Amino acid sequence: MGLATEHAPGVWELGARMEPALRELGERGDIIRNMHKALKADGLERDPMTFQLHDAAPTAPITGRVVDKYLTDEMSENLTLVVDGIDGRTHHVPGIDPARAENARIGSIIEVGPADTAGRPSDRTIATIAEDGLYRPSRHLEQARFEGRVPGGDYEGYVDSHVRRLEALRRAGIVERIDADLWRIPEDFESRAATYDAGCNRLASIRVVSTVDLEKQIGADGATWLDRRLVTPDASDITPAGFGQQVREAMDKRREHHIEQGDATRSREGHILYRRNLLANLRKREVARVGAEMAESKGVPFRAAADGENVSGKFTGTAQLSSGKFAVVEKSHEFTLVPWRPVIDRQLGREVMGVVQGQSVSWQLGRQRGLGV
Incomplete structure (x- = not known):
C-alpha cells in the first residue's frame, strides 16, 4: 500500500x-x-x-x-x-x-x-415562505400540511431539510438564526446562496x-419509460449485465405486450413495427381510463383536453400516471387532466388558465403571461 x-x-x-x-x-x-x-x-x-x-x-x-x-x-x-x-x-x-x-x-x-448550475428549489421555497425577510420553520410546516403535497407525508422531514440548508448557509455568513423558529433572510438570498454553491463541489x-417500476411498466396502458427506450434507435448505453440486463428483458416483454395489444407488429424479417404516434396514443388511452375512474368518485364527468385547447378552472391536485404526472383542473360541471409542471404548484386551490401544447401547457399565471413550461 x-x-x-x-x-x-x-x-x-x-x-x-x-x-x-x-x-x-x-x-x-x-x-x-x-x-x-x-x-x-x-x-x-x-x-x-x-x-x-x-x-x-x-x-x-x-x-x-x-x-x-x-x-x-x-x-x-x-x-x-x-x-x-x-x-x-x-x-x-x-x-x-x-x-x-x-x-x-x-x-x-x-x-x-x-x-x-440552476438555483436550488429549496432556496426558492425558503425565499417564498419568508415574510419581511424572516423565515419561520413552524409557518413552513403549517403551509406544507395545508397543501398536502409532500411525498410520503413526512412534513417534518421536509421542513427539516430546509433548516439544514439554512444551517449550512448560516456557517457561510449568508443567513442569521435568531432562535430555533426564526431565521433572518437577506433580500439577495437566492443569488448569494447560488454563489456559495458555486464555490463548493457542485451538487x-x-x-x-x-416513478413506476419495471414490472408494472411491462403491462401498463400508458406511455412508459420502457416505451421511450423502445422507440429510441440506439440502446448501446444499456449493458447486458446487472440492472441493464433487467431493463433489456423488460423491454422484450413490453415489446411482446404491444404486439398482443395490436400496437406493434412483427414483420417476416423479424423487425418490429410500432403504430404511428405510439407514445401519444398510449398517453391518451391511459388519461382516458384514469379520467373515467376519477369521474366516478368525483361525481362530475371527465373531458380530455385537445392539443391547442384553452383550459381553465381550479387546480385541485395531481395524479401520477405511468405516462407521467398530471394536474387536475376542475370546473363546476367537468374536469380535465393536463401535463403537470412545477411552476403550477403554487397555484393549488386557485383558478388557472393555459393552453395545451403537445405534452406541455403554456400557463397564464398572473404577470407571467405566456410562460411556456
Whole structure:
C-alpha cells in the first residue's frame, strides 16, 4: 500500500498519509457494505467490482434504479443515493439536494447528471415562505400540511431539510438564526446562496424518468419509460449485465405486450413495427381510463383536453400516471387532466388558465403571461 517503508530489518518508517489513508479505506469498506445490504434487501446480488463510488457529481449522466437513499451524515444537509445503473454498475452518489430528490423514491428510475448550475428549489421555497425577510420553520410546516403535497407525508422531514440548508448557509455568513423558529433572510438570498454553491463541489442534477417500476411498466396502458427506450434507435448505453440486463428483458416483454395489444407488429424479417404516434396514443388511452375512474368518485364527468385547447378552472391536485404526472383542473360541471409542471404548484386551490401544447401547457399565471413550461 506504500504506507510504510522498511529501512533495515525490524526498522520501519510509517508514512505521513497512513492514518488518513486507512481511515479512507475504512469509510470505503463501510460504503460497500451498506451498498451490499441495500441490494440484498431488494433481492439483488451485484459484483463488488461493478461498484462505482463517486466523490462528487458524475461527469456523465447515470440512469438507473434507486436502491437506497439516506442522509450523507448526521450533520449533512444533502442525501446520498445508491443507483443500480443500466450501464451494469452500481453507483454511490453523495451530495444530492433533498429538494431535488423528493420524488426519487426507492424503486424509481432516475437520471443523475453533472452539476446543475440552476438555483436550488429549496432556496426558492425558503425565499417564498419568508415574510419581511424572516423565515419561520413552524409557518413552513403549517403551509406544507395545508397543501398536502409532500411525498410520503413526512412534513417534518421536509421542513427539516430546509433548516439544514439554512444551517449550512448560516456557517457561510449568508443567513442569521435568531432562535430555533426564526431565521433572518437577506433580500439577495437566492443569488448569494447560488454563489456559495458555486464555490463548493457542485451538487448533482436529478431527473426522475419514471416513478413506476419495471414490472408494472411491462403491462401498463400508458406511455412508459420502457416505451421511450423502445422507440429510441440506439440502446448501446444499456449493458447486458446487472440492472441493464433487467431493463433489456423488460423491454422484450413490453415489446411482446404491444404486439398482443395490436400496437406493434412483427414483420417476416423479424423487425418490429410500432403504430404511428405510439407514445401519444398510449398517453391518451391511459388519461382516458384514469379520467373515467376519477369521474366516478368525483361525481362530475371527465373531458380530455385537445392539443391547442384553452383550459381553465381550479387546480385541485395531481395524479401520477405511468405516462407521467398530471394536474387536475376542475370546473363546476367537468374536469380535465393536463401535463403537470412545477411552476403550477403554487397555484393549488386557485383558478388557472393555459393552453395545451403537445405534452406541455403554456400557463397564464398572473404577470407571467405566456410562460411556456
